[in-house]
Amino acid sequence: MKLSFVVLPSQKEVDRGQDWSRKFSLLSSLGYSGVELAIGNPESIDIDAIETAARRCGLEVPAIGTGLAFIEEGLSLSSLDEEIREKALKRMVDHIDLARRLNGQVIIGLVRGKVDGAPIGSRRWKNSFDKLTESIDRLCDYASKSNTILAIEPINRYETSFLNKTDDVLSFISRFKYSGLKVLLDTFHMNIEEGDFSTPVAKARGLISHIHFADSNRRYPGEGHIDFKRIAKDLKDIGYRGYISGEITLEPGFDECAKEFMANTKECLKSEELQDSAIYQKRI
Numbered sequence: 001m002k003l004s005f006v007v008l009p010s011q012k013e014v015d016r017g018q019d020w021s022r023k024f025s026l027l028s029s030l031g032y033s034g035v036e037l038a039i040g041n042p043e044s045i046d047i048d049a050i051e052t053a054a055r056r057c058g059l060e061v062p063a064i065g066t067g068l069a070f071i072e073e074g075l076s077l078s079s080l081d082e083e084i085r086e087k088a089l090k091r092m093v094d095h096i097d098l099a100r101r102l103n104g105q106v107i108i109g110l111v112r113g114k115v116d117g118a119p120i121g122s123r124r125w126k127n128s129f130d131k132l133t134e135s136i137d138r139l140c141d142y143a144s145k146s147n148t149i150l151a152i153e154p155i156n157r158y159e160t161s162f163l164n165k166t167d168d169v170l171s172f173i174s175r176f177k178y179s180g181l182k183v184l185l186d187t188f189h190m191n192i193e194e195g196d197f198s199t200p201v202a203k204a205r206g207l208i209s210h211i212h213f214a215d216s217n218r219r220y221p222g223e224g225h226i227d228f229k230r231i232a233k234d235l236k237d238i239g240y241r242g243y244i245s246g247e248i249t250l251e252p253g254f255d256e257c258a259k260e261f262m263a264n265t266k267e268c269l270k271s272e273e274l275q276d277s278a279i280y281q282k283r284i
């Protein structure tokens with residue numbers, strides 16, 4: 001398993017003095033293999049510069065987060081307003097093109113939208129869910145042309161109205177023919193929605209394309225009460241070989257969080273390996 005960490009290379013961040021290229025160098029020096037990019041609009045950033053910097057630092061771009069399109073602009077794949085939904089679809093097509101270029105996958109998280117004021121199962125919720133299904137169908141069609149992976153992330157009920165649990169996402173993706181439609185598990189959301197961590201990991205075996213690690217309080221592992229050593233073991237048991245990415249609250253700051261995330265996550269993965277070799281030693 002390789003480690004990556006989320007960086008927002010938006011102009012807004014640059015304006016705030018958050019230099020993404022410096023962050024790339026830092027991640028590389030801390031031992032990260034990849035950088036996950038959180039991008040609202042691919043057209044608003046200098047992709048050439050990002051690609052060059054990532055290559056210079058020896059970082060892969062395993063995944064591209066798209067939630068900013070919803071957070072900052074309200075674009076939603078489940079919107080009943082066709083104009084908004086078309087804009088969201090166009091934006092996701094741009095993300096798929098970007099992911100193909102960077103050899104990464106596209107995350108479908110908050111961009112699925114939210115139904116305010118209509119309970120789950122209500123007519124408005126159902127209509128929105130139908131729209132979401134239609135949108136994903138179109139995106140699968142487009143992504144399949146370049147074999148780009150679309151990773152749907154179960155997100156907790158307080159942040160979205162659809163696909164909160166791993167089971168929800170698994171049954172949802174089984175409706176589509178595209179084999180590149182996968183699951184992204186995020187430990188923070190799992191802690192809220194799942195009964196335990198091992199069951200969903202085992203059920204999603206072979207379909208997990210990316211993982212987000214964040215503790216129960218969205219901070220780096222070790223700051224909350226999630227048992228990451230156990231999760232590391234579960235992931236190893238199913239033969240997961242993808243990325244574990246840090247998507248956490250950046251308090252007190254990016255540098256310290258990236259450093260602590262690496263140290264603590266590595267420790268969880270290492271202890272699992274040690275434990276495993278101890279069992280192996282006992283067997284022989």
Ligand SMILES: [Mn+2]
Nearest residue numbers: 153186212247
């Ligand atoms: Mn996440």
